[in-house]
Amino acid sequence: MIILAIETSCDDTGIALIKVDSKKKAKIKVLSNIVSSQIEIHKKYGGVYPFLAKREHEKNLPLVFEKAMKQAKNPKIDVVAVTVGPGLEPCLWTGVNFAKKLVKKLKVSMIPINHIEAHIYANFLKPKFDFKKVFPAISLIVSGGHTQIILVKTFGDYKILGETRDDAAGECFDKVARMLGLGYPGGPVIEKKAKEFKSRTSKLEISLPRPMMHQKNYDFSFSGLKTAALYHFKSQKPKVQKSQKYIKSMAHELQQAIIDVLIYKTLKAAKEYNVKSIILGGGVSANKELRKQFKKNIKKELLNVSCYLPDVKYSTDNALMITLTAYYLLKNKDKRWKKTIVNANLRL
Numbered sequence: 001m002i003i004l005a006i007e008t009s010c011d012d013t014g015i016a017l018i019k020v021d022s023k024k025k026a027k028i029k030v031l032s033n034i035v036s037s038q039i040e041i042h043k044k045y046g047g048v049y050p051f052l053a054k055r056e057h058e059k060n061l062p063l064v065f066e067k068a069m070k071q072a073k074n075p076k077i078d079v080v081a082v083t084v085g086p087g088l089e090p091c092l093w094t095g096v097n098f099a100k101k102l103v104k105k106l107k108v109s110m111i112p113i114n115h116i117e118a119h120i121y122a123n124f125l126k127p128k129f130d131f132k133k134v135f136p137a138i139s140l141i142v143s144g145g146h147t148q149i150i151l152v153k154t155f156g157d158y159k160i161l162g163e164t165r166d167d168a169a170g171e172c173f174d175k176v177a178r179m180l181g182l183g184y185p186g187g188p189v190i191e192k193k194a195k196e197f198k199s200r201t202s203k204l205e206i207s208l209p210r211p212m213m214h215q216k217n218y219d220f221s222f223s224g225l226k227t228a229a230l231y232h233f234k235s236q237k238p239k240v241q242k243s244q245k246y247i248k249s250m251a252h253e254l255q256q257a258i259i260d261v262l263i264y265k266t267l268k269a270a271k272e273y274n275v276k277s278i279i280l281g282g283g284v285s286a287n288k289e290l291r292k293q294f295k296k297n298i299k300k301e302l303l304n305v306s307c308y309l310p311d312v313k314y315s316t317d318n319a320l321m322i323t324l325t326a327y328y329l330l331k332n333k334d335k336r337w338k339k340t341i342v343n344a345n346l347r348l
């Protein structure tokens with residue numbers, strides 16, 4: 001079976017193709033996974049502009065499709081999967097309209113996919129995973145648009161335990177990076193500056209709050225953290241604000257504050273629900289320091305809990321995760337997709 005998937009929920013135009021060989025223990029082969037990033041376009045604005053993103057998706061989709069098909073050696077497609085939410089509405093529609101034309105031409109079915117669910121299954125490229133050993137799990141999805149702690153009872157059975165009440169963690173990285181004049185997206189550049197910070201040689205120790213960390217719920221608030229960073233920044237002389245020492249110190253403390261809150265709440269949920277694993281996903285899960293500290297803390301505090309971290313290239317938005325979710329939906333005879341329609345605020 002060949003699955004083609006389309007992802008246009010935010011600022012990345014993605015098309016991927018996988019081949020599932022059911023004879024060979026359902027071996028999944030990635031035929032192509034093309035992501036055309038719009039970073040250069042949105043950089044100027046320090047964030048994503050929906051209508052600009054839509055225009056770019058429209059321009060990119062035929063080119064990305066051609067490239068993905070060529071790389072996959074033009075196979076016969078059996079099913080087309082497409083992201084229907086959550087995401088930016090004009091962007092979602094661009095992908096869905098492209099998918100609709102394609103399924104009409106190919107006379108195949110269209111499978112609508114939830115973007116958040118796909119971030120979870122970005123971890124399961126190899127079907128050697130026995131979901132009975134993975135679930136129940138706690139999944140932390142952290143991206144530019146979302147920060148959610150999800151209880152995954154089993155495939156297709158989800159409960160959102162908590163989420164951000166304002167900004168997403170990735171948004172916080174992006175906004176503080178913009179304040180420091182580091183450009184967009186903020187996560188990777190904050191990670192780089194944080195790594196260069198040397199605590200013993202720096203007199204500029206910054207201390208930021210860990211919002212909502214000890215509250216008895218699984219919600220987050222990253223807007224307060226961003227504001228605390230902004231106040232600190234404003235209280236400095238322009239010369240200090242622009243200095244590398246200050247930038248590195250701020251990047252380090254911001255990253256650590258975000259990591260502390262994410263780890264504390266995720267592990268707390270894993271303990272409360274007595275799960276078998278913790279699954280990370282979304283752009284922020286590409287952060288190497290976050291990955292390192294997650295692994296270390298799980299090993300220390302939750303002996304028998306496995307930790308799934310997506311391959312760094314599958315952490316940020318891509319269409320491969322959409323193909324995988326479509327595959328698992330079909331494999332599990334999950335009929336949810338028959339009812340799903342485009343919804344910018346789609347929830348699990």
Ligand code: KG4
Pocket residue numbers: 010142143144145146169170171173174185186187188191282283284285286287288315316317
């Ligand atoms: O999942 P994603 O590609 O798109 C959304 O669905 O939002 O996530 C993008 C977000 C951006 O906010 C970006 O700054 C953040 O992920 N990000 C990172 C890193 N790489 C991307 N945040 C922290 N560290 C990184 N290395």
Ligand code: ZN
Pocket residue numbers: 115119143282283316317
């Ligand atoms: Zn995403």
